[in-house]
Amino acid sequence: MDEFSFINSIKQQTYKQSSVVKGIGDDAAVFRNTSQDIVTAVDTFVEEVHFSRATMDPFHIGYRSLAANISDLAAMGATPAFYLVSIVIPKHWADEELTKLYKGMDNLATIHNMDLIGGDTVSGKELSISITVIGFVSKGNARYRSSAKPGDILFVTGTLGDSQAGFHILNNPGRFKEKEYYYNKHRMPEPRVAFALELGSLSRVALNDISDGIANEANEISEASKVSITIYEDKLPTSTSYKQFPVKLQREWKLFGGEDFELVGTVAKAEWEAMKLVAERTNTPLKEVGYVDFSKSDEHKVFGVNQKNKKKLLEKKGYTHLE
Amino acid sequence: MDEFSFINSIKQQTYKQSSVVKGIGDDAAVFRNTSQDIVTAVDTFVEEVHFSRATMDPFHIGYRSLAANISDLAAMGATPAFYLVSIVIPKHWADEELTKLYKGMDNLATIHNMDLIGGDTVSGKELSISITVIGFVSKGNARYRSSAKPGDILFVTGTLGDSQAGFHILNNPGRFKEKEYYYNKHRMPEPRVAFALELGSLSRVALNDISDGIANEANEISEASKVSITIYEDKLPTSTSYKQFPVKLQREWKLFGGEDFELVGTVAKAEWEAMKLVAERTNTPLKEVGYVDFSKSDEHKVFGVNQKNKKKLLEKKGYTHLE
Incomplete structure (x- = not known):
């Protein structure tokens, strides 16, 4: 042709x-x-x-x-x-x-x-x-990474790690539960357009899509907004059958996996109920997974709180050389 | 980095x-x-x-x-x-x-x-x-290829074939006149923005830029406007020292060479004087090189009239497979 x-x-x-x-x-x-x-x-x-x-x-x-x-x-x-x-x-x-x-x-x-x-x-x-x-x-209603403020709730839509799980199954054929579900999450992700549009009714939302893993995206919000962010790793939403994968990979994928194309962002506590209504109206799973720090420190970092309640720095990862 | x-x-x-x-x-x-x-x-x-x-x-x-x-x-x-x-x-x-x-x-x-x-x-x-x-x-003032009408004058800006001539010299080192001029025409072409913008004062202009050679671009105007176009090959503007190149290449480059990023188009005779004033104001060489046919034929083609006054079909060329 x-x-x-x-x-x-x-x-x-x-x-x-x-x-x-x-x-x-x-x-x-x-x-x-x-x-x-x-x-x-x-x-x-x-x-x-x-x-x-x-x-x-x-x-x-x-x-x-x-x-x-x-x-x-x-x-x-x-x-x-x-x-x-x-x-x-x-x-x-x-x-x-x-x-x-x-x-x-x-x-x-x-x-x-x-x-x-x-x-x-x-x-x-x-x-x-x-x-x-x-x-x-x-006009003037675009959502930026720079809008986060101390005291905000950190939220995420959908489930994390599914795209990487799908990629894993495709590369390691074997017995896995809900193969088709994970294939689809990897091959045909659904960007959260309806939810994002309905957020127009809220006065302030910091927003980022998860293309490089929530740890990276939260770091981008943290840098742009000049705030620190804490993520409760155990609160990160995952699919029911996600537990079938090795524990180490579960953590890796949900924090750094990326390509889920879910949304992560922050919203004032006062508007959290309104956001939950938007999630309901648009049939979007929504979860509170952390918070924006009140600290007066000049350091704008992202912390992860693990199962043992230990707080550790979550650095940028998966952000490889020019890929 | x-x-x-x-x-x-x-x-x-x-x-x-x-x-x-x-x-x-x-x-x-x-x-x-x-x-x-x-x-x-x-x-x-x-x-x-x-x-x-x-x-x-x-x-x-x-x-x-x-x-x-x-x-x-x-x-x-x-x-x-x-x-x-x-x-x-x-x-x-x-x-x-x-x-x-x-x-x-x-x-x-x-x-x-x-x-x-x-x-x-x-x-x-x-x-x-x-x-x-x-x-x-x-609003509504974008210039389309589909605006040409029978009786229009076919015009072109600048000189044609220079980019290909520059490419030729770069690939065939030797004694050529005005090397730097041709190098620049090939490496740093100047899109005709000022001229195009000033045309806003004219009521109707069909416009195309010469990325694939004037024969191809005229064919695009011909198809989009459903008209036939005749080009006087001898009228095509070339640089003074362009004669130094083999006659066959001269014709090839100016008709099919492309990448000169000059403009080709058609304008009603009634607005030709106004267009010449625009060319003067913007310091743009402008030349009448042909016309849009009055013929009632359904065939929308481009013809070239050569030195011997012979009229021949100018087909699309240089439009290679997916390049």
């Missing part, structure tokens, strides 16, 4: 978003939004670095790549609207596989009412997918 | 655009523009496919990659505002080289008052740079 035919094959015939002025087919896309702030992010995923066909079908690769990007929009409290896909295609990827990869993105995009409005397709030695996402948030 | 230090090293300390609400440092960037339409495009450049360090320094690679993207904004009549850079970095690229690559982008961005508001840095086997650009255009 040449580039022209390929673009035609993935081009949407109609656009869901009324703000599209010009979609695919010119030098650039055009959209209009005069009432809201515009939120944008880009992420790149490289074969054998971020994913492998040994554990994922092309459909999953597309789905998960877009999910990671949508999760960034959710972490800003933004409504997803558009995506642009730039892809480097090596010769060993067949046309049908590429079509499936785009199908995976399209599948998730449809759930979130997103339109594909641009992109680029080029040749190269290894497959890499760059996705730019664009979303909208009401 | 780890990812964190690297991002810090390229992060702008201040933002030039007043529309920035949140730059680099959260899950996504936020900006606000309530009065204009938003224009966005993405392009990816892969080492040894789109550029080589044999003919370009890292500075040039960065400069030229961003230039190609800015050119897309110019072709829409949009004012450049932001860019996001997602880069796949192989081990053999040194930190200093990467820094120079970003310097190249920053250099051109500064000329156009653009801010770097986001990106991603990941590991991989080959260097590839994905740049997302965002610009603004007054």
Whole structure:
């Protein structure tokens, strides 16, 4: 397939978003939004670095790549609207596989009412997918990592470690409970868009999505907000059958595993009940897992309190060299 | 250098655009523009496919990659505002080289008052740079390929073939006139932003930037506008010393060479004088090189009229398989 035919094959015939002025087919896309702030992010995923066909079908690769990007929009409290896909295609990827990869993105995009409005397709030695996402948030209402304040409750959505557990099962075939559940958590994560949007009714929320493990994300909030954060490791939410994995891996995955694309954040005690109502309305598991410190120390760190009630520094991990 | 230090090293300390609400440092960037339409495009450049360090320094690679993207904004009549850079970095690229690559982008961005508001840095086997650009255009005033009408004048800015000529000299060292001039045209092309913006005063202009050669770009206008276009090959503007190259290459480069990032388009005869004034005001070489056909034929093609006054079909070329 040449580039022209390929673009035609993935081009949407109609656009869901009324703000599209010009979609695919010119030098650039055009959209209009005069009432809201515009939120944008880009992420790149490289074969054998971020994913492998040994554990994922092309459909999953597309789905998960877009999910990671949508999760960034959710972490800003933004409504997803558009995506642009730039892809480097090596010769060993067949046309049908590429079509499936785009199908995976399209599948998730449809759930979130997103339109594909641009992109680029080029040749190269290894497959890499760059996705730019664009979303909208009401003026001045974007949610930042820098909004945490001493006394806040630390919360997290969903369950942690499931994505890594799924990856573990895929790489270590054997007898495991709820295999399909963990596969899905790894291959088709669900960014917490509905919950994040409903938080718009709260006056202040610090928000981050868990792409690199809660310890890292809490560190990012801690640094940006200039506060210290304490996490009760035992309170971290995990799936019922998560206990089947070695204890050491359980801790590793839930604290540093990442790619669960759940949300972690902080909220004032006064608004905790309101947040719980948002969680109920959007059918989102929500749990209090720690607190923001009142300490006057200049050190902005994250601490973990373990089973034995020992408090230890939780440093950034899993934040490897340029990966 | 780890990812964190690297991002810090390229992060702008201040933002030039007043529309920035949140730059680099959260899950996504936020900006606000309530009065204009938003224009966005993405392009990816892969080492040894789109550029080589044999003919370009890292500075040039960065400069030229961003230039190609800015050119897309110019072709829409949009004012450049932001860019996001997602880069796949192989081990053999040194930190200093990467820094120079970003310097190249920053250099051109500064000329156009653009801010770097986001990106991603990941590991991989080959260097590839994905740049997302965002610009603004007054509501409903984006310039499309689909606006050409029979009777229009076909115009082009600058000179054609110079980028390919520069590439030729770099690959075939020898005695050539004005080497530096051609090197620069290849390595540091100047997108025609000022000219494109001033065209806002005209009522209708079809516009495309020359990334793949004027024959291809004219074909895109022809298809999108459902018209036929005739190009007088002898009228195509070239540099004075362009005659030093073999006649066959001269024709090949100016028609199919691409990467000059000049603008090609069509304008009503009634507005041709106004366009010439815009060219004068913005110091932009502008030339009439053909016309849009009055024919009622359903066939939307591009024809070239050669030296011997022979009219021949100019098909798409240089539009290789997924490059």
